[in-house]
Amino acid sequence: MQYKTAKGLYDILPYGSKESWKLTSTWHYLEKIAYEVSNIFGYEEIRTPIFEHAELFLRGVGPTSDIVNKEMYLFTDKAERQLALRPEGTSSILRAFIEHRLFETRKKHKFYYLGPMFRYERPQSGRYRQHYQFGVEAIGQKDPCQDAEVIELLNQFYHKLGLKNISLEVNSVGDLTSRENFKTAFTEFLRPHFDGLSKESKVRFEKNPLRILDSKDPHDQALLSGAPSILSYLSKEAEDHFSKLIAYLNELSLPYTINERIVRGLDYYSHTVFEFKAADLGAQNALGGGGRYDGFLPLLGGPNLPGIGFGAGIERILMTMEKQKVPIPFQSGPLVYFIPLGETAQKKLFQYLCQLRRLGIPADMDFQVKKVHSSLSHASAINARFALILGDRELEKKLITWKDLTTSEERQKPLEHLIDDLRNHWKNNNAI
Ligand code: AMP
Numbered sequence: 327m328q329y330k331t332a333k334g335l336y337d338i339l340p341y342g343s344k345e346s347w348k349l350t351s352t353w354h355y356l357e358k359i360a361y362e363v364s365n366i367f368g369y370e371e372i373r374t375p376i377f378e379h380a381e382l383f384l385r386g387v388g389p390t391s392d393i394v395n396k397e398m399y400l401f402t403d404k405a406e407r408q409l410a411l412r413p414e415g416t417s418s419i420l421r422a423f424i425e426h427r428l429f430e431t432r433k434k435h436k437f438y439y440l441g442p443m444f445r446y447e448r449p450q451s452g453r454y455r456q457h458y459q460f461g462v463e464a465i466g467q468k469d470p471c472q473d474a475e476v477i478e479l480l481n482q483f484y485h486k487l488g489l490k491n492i493s494l495e496v497n498s499v500g501d502l503t504s505r506e507n508f509k510t511a512f513t514e515f516l517r518p519h520f521d522g523l524s525k526e527s528k529v530r531f532e533k534n535p536l537r538i539l540d541s542k543d544p545h546d547q548a549l550l551s552g553a554p555s556i557l558s559y560l561s562k563e564a565e566d567h568f569s570k571l572i573a574y575l576n577e578l579s580l581p582y583t584i585n586e587r588i589v590r591g592l593d594y595y596s597h598t599v600f601e602f603k604a605a606d607l608g609a610q611n612a613l614g615g616g617g618r619y620d621g622f623l624p625l626l627g628g629p630n631l632p633g634i635g636f637g638a639g640i641e642r643i644l645m646t647m648e649k650q651k652v653p654i655p656f657q658s659g660p661l662v663y664f665i666p667l668g669e670t671a672q673k674k675l676f677q678y679l680c681q682l683r684r685l686g687i688p689a690d691m692d693f694q695v696k697k698v699h700s701s702l703s704h705a706s707a708i709n710a711r712f713a714l715i716l717g718d719r720e721l722e723k724k725l726i727t728w729k730d731l732t733t734s735e736e737r738q739k740p741l742e743h744l745i746d747d748l749r750n751h752w753k754n755n756n757a758i
Pocket of ligand 1: 414445447452453454455456457458459612613614615616637638639640641642
């Protein structure tokens with residue numbers, strides 16, 4: 327039997343992948359930018375386990391959302407605990423924040439995370455059963471300036487990665503009063519059209535009518551064209567919050583459109599919700615999104631602190647970069663690849679190899695040379711700068727052959743200067 331990844335999963339390989347977004351070097355590049363941008367904005371990394379008590383997500387994300395209701399990977403451990411692979415990041419981070427009483431340590435908290443999320447969805451391009459997210463959570467500040475900061479962070483992340491053709495959509499789902507008022511008006515509007523709604527929307531009509539707004543069903547979409555806008559039902563406070571956010575975005579000259587249909591899938595949002603979309607992605611065009619979740623912490627048994635965050639799908643970012651042919655900085659291979667011809671040469675070169683590595687110079691070596699040309703083609707495959715070949719006769723003369731793999735030039739140099747020569751070359755070409 328030949329084993330393959332389970333459905334909806336994929337591998338990230340150091341080489342040999344036809345799609346560049348599945349190459350480790352591409353991921354390293356994205357992760358580096360994520361760390362850099364987070365650091366510039368003063369966000370610190372938080373890492374939580376990939377599974378939690380299922381109850382956390384049922385309580386937090388809410389049982390009416392698809393990711394909990396239909397898509398969660400649930401399992402029972404040997405002690406009959408109900409556990410779930412995390413479908414999203416926020417619940418786990420707030421759990422850790424409350425569990426470790428971080429709220430007692432300072433007045434505002436800014437976290438970022440990078441890691442896999444699990445959702446049992448129907449796989450298609452850009453939709454996987456394990457996908458990665460880069461996300462942030464800013465806890466403790468209610469001011470709309472905090473919302474603008476979080477949106478600007480994600481915008482800068484996309485910008486630094488070199489993404490083009492992306493758009494930002496913002497909306498407000500208001501506070502509880504605004505939402506209740508809107509819900510009444512919205513269900514009144516929908517009631518006469520109930521029979522024409524999709525099966526899924528009929529269920530949502532009872533459980534969480536707001537979610538009908540982001541239905542992808544074309545009939546639902548058509549029905550919604552005359553629907554009331556949530557923005558007309560915002561309380562004074564919610565309206566004030568939203569208009570201040572819009573003013574901040576205008577001042578930043580950050581292009582956006584207001585999309586009254588964005589409510590986001592999760593139940594815990596309040597006030598600001600936003601989404602970035604990529605024009606080049608086709609059906610799965612949501613690049614990343616988030617929103618404010620004042621009231622979520624108390625729901626999980628924590629203090630009454632406001633928060634806002636986002637989750638950005640990494641696969642979709644990298645796929646967009648591949649489509650747009652965004653250049654990824656070239657990852658260089660080792661400075662040297664040793665090719666010993668004979669046992670004595672191998673002993674000698676192994677010493678040099680370890681010496682170079684102890685000096686912090688990337689070096690590698692063939693431990694079983696059969697044909698020099700196959701060792702040389704391996705040296706090229708790993709992007710080595712020089713291949714250094716040592717045979718018994720050269721060893722007697724205390725010489726070693728250097729082959730420059732960028733120019734294919736070959737020459738012999740004294741063995742005794744080898745480490746100094748390589749060290750100087752490394753110093754001159756790499757700032758250390
Ligand atoms: P969400 O919490 O559903 O808004 O997800 C945040 C981001 O993660 C989305 O904007 C997508 O970019 C990405 N995402 C969500 N689900 C998947 C999935 N199944 N496969 C790949 N990316 C996903």
